[in-house]
Amino acid sequence: MLLEIDDVSLLYGRIQALHGISLTVDEGEIVALIGANGAGKTTTMRAISGIRPIASGSIRFAGEDISKLRADLRVRRGLCQAPEGRGVFPGMTVMENLGMGAYTRRDRSEIAKDRARVLEMFPRLAERRKQPGGTLSGGEQQMLAVGRALMSRPKLLLLDEPSMGLAPMLIQQIFSIIKEINQQGTTVLLVEQNAQQALSLAHRAYVLETGRIVKSGTGLELLHDDAVKEAYLGVA
Numbered sequence: 001m002l003l004e005i006d007d008v009s010l011l012y013g014r015i016q017a018l019h020g021i022s023l024t025v026d027e028g029e030i031v032a033l034i035g036a037n038g039a040g041k042t043t044t045m046r047a048i049s050g051i052r053p054i055a056s057g058s059i060r061f062a063g064e065d066i067s068k069l070r071a072d073l074r075v076r077r078g079l080c081q082a083p084e085g086r087g088v089f090p091g092m093t094v095m096e097n098l099g100m101g102a103y104t105r106r107d108r109s110e111i112a113k114d115r116a117r118v119l120e121m122f123p124r125l126a127e128r129r130k131q132p133g134g135t136l137s138g139g140e141q142q143m144l145a146v147g148r149a150l151m152s153r154p155k156l157l158l159l160d161e162p163s164m165g166l167a168p169m170l171i172q173q174i175f176s177i178i179k180e181i182n183q184q185g186t187t188v189l190l191v192e193q194n195a196q197q198a199l200s201l202a203h204r205a206y207v208l209e210t211g212r213i214v215k216s217g218t219g220l221e222l223l224h225d226d227a228v229k230e231a232y233l234g235v236a
């Protein structure tokens with residue numbers, strides 16, 4: 001297993017946001033985490049990336065216990081999160097933003113190749129490569145955040161709501177890019193409100209409710225699960 005989360009709990013002060021969650025991501029998979037607002041999806045991502053400390057349980061990545069490892073050291077080990085709400089550097093150009101994604105790397109010619117690959121994947125970013133990040137539309141900033149995360153050559157890419165706030169056409173595009181990224185060898189853990197799309201794309205998925213995992217299965221199984229349909233797919 002590339003990622004193994006075992007019985008993890010997390011607190012915000014006195015509020016317990018995660019109650020002993022366990023999940024795994026195998027190399028090569030796309031795994032989705034779905035659930036309603038406030039279910040704990042973002043919190044799970046924060047626990048994995050190390051932005052918030054966990055209260056108990058363990059997180060193993062590539063065979064190592066990283067439960068207490070600093071967030072920046074997790075990035076160096078190949079665990080990279082494209083943040084929810086974009087988080088691009090507004091004053092830096094698209095090219096500079098992509099360059100920041102590779103800050104842990106020294107292999108200049110490979111970095112240049114990866115930048116070219118990202119620009120090929122996202123033609124809109126290529127057109128705007130000299131523009132400051134802050135002048136891009138919301139959707140373009142989201143793509144830039146994903147592109148920047150890819151520049152670190154992650155073993156596991158964590159995506160928090162990549163489709164949030166995007167126009168329908170761009171949603172299609174971002175999901176097909178995620179598929180492409182995965183087919184090129186990057187493992188993906190994805191948090192999504194857009195359950196239909198996420199389950200269609202994911203090999204496996206977990207359903208979170210009030211900080212607990214209540215169901216898991218292949219994307220297809222969950223797409224056809226009556227309770228999931230009713231709660232998350234808007235079909236009675």
Ligand code: ATP
Nearest residue numbers: 012015017035036037038039040041042043044193
């Ligand atoms: P959303 O899709 O709305 O982001 P989510 O499933 O990602 O929902 P989380 O953001 O992980 O849910 O929130 C889980 C719980 O933790 C919620 O009850 C939320 O109010 C609480 N919470 C989240 N962040 C904080 C924080 N910084 N301080 C205190 N409580 C928080």
